[in-house]
Structure formats: structure tokens, C-alpha cells
Amino acid sequence: MRLALAVGCNTYDSSSIPTLDGAESDAQRMFSALTNDEFGGYALEHSLLLLSPTLSELREALRRLLSNYGSIDTFTFYFAGHGSVKAGSFYMWGRDVIESRLSMTALSLGDIFRMIAEVGPRQTNIIVDACEGGGLINDLGVLLKNETLGDAHTPGVTLFATAAQNEFAMEEDGVGRGTSALLDCIQGREFVQDHAAALDLVEISRRVSNKLRASGQTPVVWGLNLSAAPRFCRNPFYSENPIAMQVFVKEWSVKSSTGLTQTQYEALWSIYSSIESNWNPRSLANTVQPIFSSMASDPELLANFVLRLSDSLSQRAESTTDRFRSVEVGAVLAVSLLPYLGSAAIAKAAQRIADEVSTQIVATTNVLIETLGDDPFALLASENAFPDLYLLPIRITKTLAWTAIPVLIKLAKESDSAAAVAQFATLVACLRQTYRYSITPVSDIQASHWYILLSALHSCGLSEEADEIAGIAFYRLVANQGNLLRANAIGAQIVDYILSVDAGDFSRVVNAVERPNETLAVLLRLAPTLGLTDVFDESLWHLDGVSFMAYVNPDYSCFGDEIMHDGENLVWEVGYDIFRVHELVAAWPEITPPTDNLVHHLSLMAALLYPDRVPWHYFGR
């Protein structure tokens, strides 16, 4: 059963509350669209439209809808009217609201969540087109409790508010802008996507958000759809075998039983909640990889599930302050599909996510270039300067390596790469101008950064830049006697390392240094390509006794795993195995590159997400 409750409140008993013009008509329009089988496919005979209701009428409607019809597949609640935030809760105002008594006279989001938690629709969509609608995020404390968060009976909740907490929802010609933008997507006046038969509220919300931001409103989107199928409305742009929404949902009701355990639900919600504050790509990978594995026997299910998850997590990541967060989130999901690319459906989903990641990188690179134009020091942390003596070099090489990905992809596809190369070259020039000496090795987690960055510079014909960057990196490595920090170095070790670099004495950090390191292998391996063999040979004696390594694994399907098996840890020592660059080149093993472009691209992303693997196969291509 798909049920909708649309509420619009124009008139209020209190004379101090201004009357609205368009709330009722917005609710009517939304109700019509949702209950139209061509668009929403919600059950017309059971769904409800309330115009300027009292609080008790609202509560009674919710009670009736959520109690009378057994199992609910999708429940969509729409509210247009006045709303406000008080004491950490968001309240929707009915006709008989008393402004000074909101907890008793208005409907809080918490009330709705408590009802939903008891009934457990497979997917719940909540849309609020009201002033301060973004304040509904304040009520998420109710949702985030264990008994409701990730409850196996509440697999998906999506909230969309057309205005942020401190904003007014705008009306234009008597209709709400937010509602109109939503209806444009539902009724096909605005393109969202054409690859799935149905649309999810998260993906529509992303589209609407972009539109509303242009007009000064900052919508809030929050939520996860943890079923494998979008459930909000039919996709008017899906031309392949179009079916009615109700039929689609019926067909998918069995298919989309993802079989997630309570622990998995909770882990996904936990990841979703911590994308802003406590982001760790490995945590997301370790959460989704077992889920993907359990769904792998049904490729179509897995493909749809990962696309839903990608929409939700990417949207969440886009709302964070870190412009690269959504890039990493998407990349983790795509890379986690590496073991299952034998399925066409999964490969298609992985390709779609990888393409979105590339698009995001290009957009973020533009933002970064513009930001650096306004503030050359924009890459510095705004607080705590000293940590950046260690973190900034990593941030810069990581940024350069990620921004090289679209370039490498375009070059590999032999498609028009001029624009991508130009953008990359501009960023490299910007960063060299301000941060030339911060493009330096401090940790072995930069090994892949150097490999991808230098490969891209060379492939783009930016030889001068490649020579300078590789030269400075090697010179600094020599100056530091080959000492680079391990990935898991802690704060005190990092402080000691900075002081050690200054003093040229690393005796205080012997336990924090990576041995063998992979950075030296990268620089020596690339030296002939960059024409730096003689330069490096001349100084190699300074690194006498330094050991370095390369991990090589011909099975690329495991390139996203936390620990890879069945590969080889190749180890060399300067002054024992290697005295000159050409000896390393001669000893270098034959590495068979992946034949599939997608595998190749995903392995590049994996190497940037997880700092203990280098995509050595790149030069084999």
C-alpha cells in the first residue's frame, strides 16, 4: 500500500498569524500528482488531503492512515504552511495553533517519527514547504535513537525541507517555489534521470536543491533509502518498458527485500550520520562490503541498492563543508563493487557512480581554482596552523592526485581531453605558485598520490611540472634520509617528526617511520619516464640502507579490500639490492594491467582512498 497525506494550511484562528495564499493549493497540487497513477501511484481511495486542519484533525488523519491499512510500502507526508523551531523541535502549525503553546497546539516532527517507528512503512518521505523547515533536522534526535534508527521495520526515511532553519519558504504567484520545483520533477517538466523506472525523493531533492539555491533558498535533504528500489514516484523520463508506479512497486516488493540485518541498518545510519563529522572511507567500505557480498547473488538487486545508497550518501556528503567529501563517498561505493563487475547490471551501476565521481571532481576542481584565486591560502586550515606542517603536504598531493583522475580517464578513453588537461594544468600552476615547497613527502600515505600525480603530469605533457615536483620530492626524501611517517602515526609522533625534519635527526621517531616505504619505489620507478635517472643516481648514496617496497597483485577485483591476499610484497634496499635506478627498472616485475577501463579507473580511486596500495599497473597500459 502506498499512502500519502498532504496538508496545506492557509488560515489560522489566531489573528496574529498572517494568512497564507498558496499553502492549500500547493497541498492540492501535490496530492493530485501523488495520487495520479501516471506520476505518484499512491492509493487515491486511502490517501488524504487536509486543508487548514486543526491539530486534532491532523493527528486523527495520521492515526487513520498509519493504523487502518496493514502493511505500508510507502508513506509520504507533505506539509505546506507555517512552521517554526522551538526548543530544538520543529513544529508544523495547524489552524488552531497557539504560538506561545507550540508543544501542545502544533504537530512536531518527533510526533510523526514516533508514529512511523511503530508502524514501520518500508519507505517514509516527509516534505515540508514551510518557513524554517530545515529546522526539522533538530528533531532528528528522535529518529537517531536506536529503537527507531535502523529499525528493521523502518528501512528508509527521507526528509526534504524547502527552506533552511533560518529561512522563509518563498511563494511566487501564490504557489510555493519549493513545491513547484518538486512537482516539476514529479510531473516531468524537469529532468532528473532516465535510467530507472521510478524516482527516489533523495534524487529529486538534489535536483530541486540546486534549483532553489539559485533563488536564494537553501533546502535541507536528509535521509537514507535502504531498499533496493526508488519508491517516491514514477520516472516520467524512463522510456524503456514504462509501467505504472503501483505495478512497479508490486514487482519490486519481493525483489527489493534487501535482507539487511539490524546491525547493518544501524551501521549504515551511523555512517550516514557521521559523514560530516567523523568521515573515514575505510569505515564506509567495511560497512558496505559485507552487504554487497550478501546481495551479490542477485546482481539487479545489488545494482539498485548501491544506486539508492549512492544517492543518499552523496547528497549527505554534498551538504558537508568539505568539497571532496562526495567524491570520496561515491568512490568508496564504486570501488566496493570491484569484485562484482562480471555482472553487466553491477558494472553499469559502478560506471554510473564512477562517472558521477569524475563529474564531481571536475566541479570541485573549478571551485578550488576559483577559491584559490580569491584566497591563495585557502588550502590552509582556518584553525591550528602547526598541524598543517604535516597535513598540508598530504592535502596538496591528495588534491592533485584526485584532480588528475578525470584527466587519466579521458586520456584512457581517447576522448576529448583538452578541457580536462587545461583545468588540471591551471590547478597545478595555482598550487605551485603558493605551495611549491609544501608539495613534499612527509608520510608514506602519499605514495599513490605521487604515482598518480606524476603519471598524469607526464601523460598530459606537463614535463616541466613533473620534473620539478618529482625532483623536489626526491630531494626532500634524501634530506630526510628516507624517513617518512607511517599512516597511523599519532599526534605526538607527528610533532616529533616535524622537529626531526628540522634537526635532521630522526632518532626520536624511529618507531613511527614507515619501513620499507613505497614512496621511494614510486620515485625511482618513475625516474626514467621523467628523465631524472641521472639526477636520482647522483644522490642515491644518501639513501644507503633505506628499504623500499612495491605490493603487486594481479587480481584487481580485491583492490578495494582492506587487506589483499595472494599478491607479492617486493622489497629492495638501497646499497644492497639497488645502487642505480636502472637496476630497479631491470628488476621490476611484469605487471599485467586490467583489460577493462572501469577496473583500471576504480583501482586508481582505490589507491587514493586507501593509502597502502599503488596502482603499479598504470605504466603497463
Added chain:
Amino acid sequence: MAKRSISFFANPAASMDINQALVSRLGEIQLEIVSARIKPENTQSFVHGGPLRRLSATNYFDGGIKKHSSVHTVKFQDIAEHNVSILRLQLQSFRETMNVQFLQSLYGTINDSCESSGNVVDAKAEGSTLAAFEAMLEKLEIPVAADGTPQLPEIHLGAGAFEKFKEAMDGISPEADARIKEIQARKIAEGRERELRRQAKFVRYGNQT
């Protein structure tokens, strides 16, 4: 600097971790500075504000709370250019600044305490360094440990005063030397008597029956 609205691969957790390690490092430096002048076992710490009172002492001196601070400016340019020396220089500057402030506080407080109790010797009025030293010995008490071991006082002198003191002690007459030794022995004996009286206030003291 205002917090930026957007960031690129920010790592606030790592930044905080490193910053906390730096704060710990500053704490260690401060502890070294204090420990160099005051034995750790003679150092007490208090969490809350308010005057110090020792209810049994009628003339207990409260030097009040003195704040020590060190402000450092880091240029963006130095961070952007990966100038790692700035960390060492800043730590060095912190050590020097805090050391100066601590010494000023320490000797200022001792001076105020002595002034308030009248426990002051005027070297000029005494006529000579040696006479002043004798007068100082007469004024102080030598504490004695529970086992009777005397804890002789430390003498803190500036460079000029130290030279004068050394010169006076090198040229000390046998009579003056005998007087000083007599004062020292008397003070130790007084200290032992004081310690025995203190121990006698317990119901019993020590393990011997």
C-alpha cells in the same frame, strides 16, 4: 581568522590530535621550567580560584594567582612554504617567555612574602656580604626530616651577587667561618628539637614500640 565555509580534504580529527600533542608538549616545557627551580615534591596545584589560607598559620602569605601567557603568531606564508623551523622556533620562544615570566613570579612572590613577614636582611645595612649572610642564617629555620636529616636551604643569587658571595666566602676568616658553622649547627639542633616536638604530638610516631 574566521572559519572557512568550505574546505578541501580537511582532516579536523588529525589536526586536533596534533594540536593536543603540541599542547602537551607546551605543558612538558612548563613543567621543566618549574621543576628546574622548585622540587616537584614542593609543588602543589589547585583547581579552583580564591585566596590560599592555612588555618593553623597566623601569618600565612597568599601571593595570589599570577597568569603566565605566551602569544605566538604564525605566518600563512611559513606554513604554505613548509618552513618546519617555525615549530622549533616557536617552542624555543615559548620556553624563553614562560621561563622569564615564571622567574619573575617566583622571586616576586618570595620577595613579597619576606617583606610581609619582615623576614628581610638589608645587605647594605649589615655592612658586608658576610655579615648579611650571617644575619640571613640567623633569620631562617632549617627544616629537619623525620629521621633527623637536615634539609639545608638553597641560596638563589644573581650573577653579580654570586661573584661577591663567592669572593667573600673564599676570603672568609677562621673566626667568621667558626661563627657560621656555629649558627648552622645551632639551627640544625633547633630544627631537630622542633621535629621531635612535632612528632610528639602524634599518639605514637614510627614503628618502634
